[in-house]
Amino acid sequence: MIYLDYQATTPLAPEARDAMLRWLDGPEGTGFGNPHSAHRMGRQAAAAVELARDRVAALCPAGGQVIFTGSATEAINLAMRGSGSGRGSGSGRGSGSGGSIAVSAIEHAAVLDTAQALGNAHIIPVDEDGLTDPAAALPPDTRLIAVMQVNNEIGTIQPTLEWYRRAREMGALFLGDGVQAAGKMELAAADMIAISAHKLHGPKGIGALWVRDGVELHPQITGGGQEANLRSGTLSPALCAGFGAAAQLAQERMEQDAAHVEALWNRAQELFAGWTVNGSTLARWRGNLNIRRPGLDVARLMSDLRDIAFSAGSACASGSGRPSHVLRAIGLDDADAKSSIRLGFGRYTDIDNLESAAESIKRAAAQQG
DSSP: OEEOBTTTOOOOOHHHHHHHHGGGOOTTSSOOOOTTOSSHHHHHHHHHHHHHHHHHHTTSOSSEEEEEESOHHHHHHHHHHHTTOSTTOOOSTTSOOOSEEEEETTOOHHHHHHHHHHSOEEEEOOOTTSOOOTTSOOOTTEEEEEOOSBOTTTOBBOOHHHHHHHHHHHTOEEEEEOTTTTTTSOOOOOSEEEEEGGGTTOOSSOEEEEEETTOOOOOSBOSSOTBTTTBOSOOOHHHHHHHHHHHHHHHHHHHHHHHHHHHHHHHHHHHTBTBEEOSOSSSBOTTEEEEEOTTOOHHHHHHHOTTEEOBSSOTTTTTSOSOOHHHHHTTOOHHHHHTEEEEEOOTTOOHHHHHHHHHHHHHHHHHTO
16 A cells, blocks of 8 residues: 555654553553552653653744643634634633634634634635735634644645734734644744644644643633643543654654655656646645646546545545535636545655556546546
């Protein structure tokens, strides 16, 4: 199997797996303690959690705290719901002010659906390159702006620093979805940033919300208040340790990984000459190649190429039968959107495998006529 679906999930780094194993020890070991217990085993587990927290925080801007969650989706919900955004809330910056929620048209469903559920959602359009304009018109009562740093479907890099500055000017909070950016590039300033471990070679089942100092949130999962009274539930030391190890490795390898991805991108551009790239080729994370070919039957292509893992859109929408909302937002009609594929590559992608996969994809596409 040739794996080219890095936006859906990334291979677990061996270093992350090794970091997790100690905290999965069974009855004969000492690594299965509850990190919220006061005895020695609990304190050892708690120390592992805090080390992981520091390593994840090192990927984020200074002056904030990391709250572990079960996923980036949970982190986004804690940020949007916990900040009191939406109808019927209190007043004051960061204290639950109500008002409008401004989100880009190409946000992940976790942001779009939550904004719609909270009410007063305002959609920020994108241009044909998939980029937002920080000077776009916003409702005067905007209290939360959410713009992802790197788009998961087309890889475009948004001007999130400018959006953060715009939010401050309006007295609003800014939420950055950093899922596709964390560990690949510096995370831009924000009030809150959502991160997912399995998108940076860590384990599934754990995410984090970075919260700037001074930003007040209300818990969305109540109980024991284990995570700074913002998120209740027993933490998994194994998942935290794996997340932390993956974050540290990503920090150490950031330039090396980026150079490798750049080389893969350049070769992929040559291999798919004649195909059309969806979204900007300049303001883009190079590990995301979203391309289209007129008349391509993507479902048939995927069926014919079962030994290559790639995507017809975002992993969260695959199988829905609906055209990608991201591709429609950049102006593609349904036919063009449905003739698009996404190839994602990164740290463990071998250029020989990329070339082999590309030849197979082009051969199968040509056989369609």
